[in-house]
Amino acid sequence: MTSNLALVWPAVTAAFLASLVEAVEALTIVLAVAMVRGWRPAGLGALAGLLLLALIVVALGPLLDQVPLHLLQLVIGILLLLFGMRWLRKAILRAAGVIPLHDEAAAFATETAELREQARRNEARLDWIGGLTTFKAVLLEGLEVVFIVIALGAGRGMLVPASVGAVAACLAVAAVGLIVHRPLARVPENTLKFAVGIMLSAFGVFWTGEGLGVAWPGADFAIVGFAAMFLVVSSAAVGLARRPKAELQS
Numbered sequence: 625m626t627s628n629l630a631l632v633w634p635a636v637t638a639a640f641l642a643s644l645v646e647a648v649e650a651l652t653i654v655l656a657v658a659m660v661r662g663w664r665p666a667g668l669g670a671l672a673g674l675l676l677l678a679l680i681v682v683a684l685g686p687l688l689d690q691v692p693l694h695l696l697q698l699v700i701g702i703l704l705l706l707f708g709m710r711w712l713r714k715a716i717l718r719a720a721g722v723i724p725l726h727d728e729a730a731a732f733a734t735e736t737a738e739l740r741e742q743a744r745r746n747e748a749r750l751d752w753i754g755g756l757t758t759f760k761a762v763l764l765e766g767l768e769v770v771f772i773v774i775a776l777g778a779g780r781g782m783l784v785p786a787s788v789g790a791v792a793a794c795l796a797v798a799a800v801g802l803i804v805h806r807p808l809a810r811v812p813e814n815t816l817k818f819a820v821g822i823m824l825s826a827f828g829v830f831w832t833g834e835g836l837g838v839a840w841p842g843a844d845f846a847i848v849g850f851a852a853m854f855l856v857v858s859s860a861a862v863g864l865a866r867r868p869k870a871e872l873q874s
Contacts, residue, residue, distance in 0.1 A: 634847055635782045638823040639789035642772045645816050646765040647797035653761035655801060657754040669755035673762030681770055698835025704775040705828025712821030716858055718814045720865035769794070776827060822858060826850035 650670075658666040717723045769790050776786040829850045833840055840846035 632782065632785045634823060634827070634851075635776045635786045636789035638820060638827065639769075639773055639776055639786040640793045641816050642820045642824070643769045643790040643793035644797060645820065646769050647794045650761045650765040651797055651801040654758045657758050660754065665752075665754040666758050669758030669760075670762045672755070673759045673766060676763055677766040677770060680767070684770075684774065694835050694837065696835075697831045700775045701828050701831030701833070701835050703771075703828075704824055704831060707771070707775070708821050708824025708826075708828050710821075711817050712825055712854070712858055715814055715818035715821050716861050716865060719818065719862045722865055772824070775824075775831075818858070822851055822854045825854050 654666050654670050657669070714723070773783065773786045773790050776782060826847050830840065830844075830847050842849070
């Protein structure tokens with residue numbers, strides 16, 4: 625029971641934070657379309673994306689039971705590690721000032737400007753363009769959420785807790801977005817990506833070892849140790865990435 629609890633809360637937290645980031649990005653595009661063309665095309669495109677995602681989840685669910693556990697853990701561990709390291713790399717570079725921070729307000733303004741330019745070129749097709757834009761945004765961001773939920777939950781019966789975390793994040797973002805009708809620019813996205821990158825990478829190392837038959841010291845609690853290791857290394861990497869810039873200025 626204690627071993628299960630060691631996985632439940634990290635899985636729920638990682639799924640919630642990762643889904644929060646993806647949902648904010650999707651919401652920014654949906655709001656941009658709604659501001660330019662109205663809620664009907666924006667909503668229909670988003671709904672179509674959600675329905676396709678639901679079909680993908682229903683199709684993937686039974687297939688997971690057909691894969692041997694160790695093979696499933698190994699494949700998911702490798703993919704999760706690569707996925708987490710990609711998030712972590714961008715978060716490190718942004719924290720070090722090597723690349724600019726992601727700005728949802730700027731993304732909203734850019735998306736709105738592009739849609740208005742398309743409106744001037746072809747007014748009749750804008751409803752379709754707007755609907756396809758929100759469809760693509762919800763589908764692509766949603767696929768990342770589905771992957772994270774499956775990767776965190778498969779193999780140890782954590783699909784339900786991870787799904788709860790993901791659904792809670794998506795509902796929270798959707799509710800706030802509908803109330804305020806503006807992009808959630810104040811969400812500390814880079815901090816969230818830094819935390820999620822660390823957690824996904826830690827899970828990735830753990831699942832890869834499990835798939836290879838490694839007996840981790842402390843069993844499931846080894847995930848905490850891996851997360852601490854990634855935090856220390858990532859913090860050091862931020863400092864090293866900042867140093868050349870500081871030396872150039874001096």
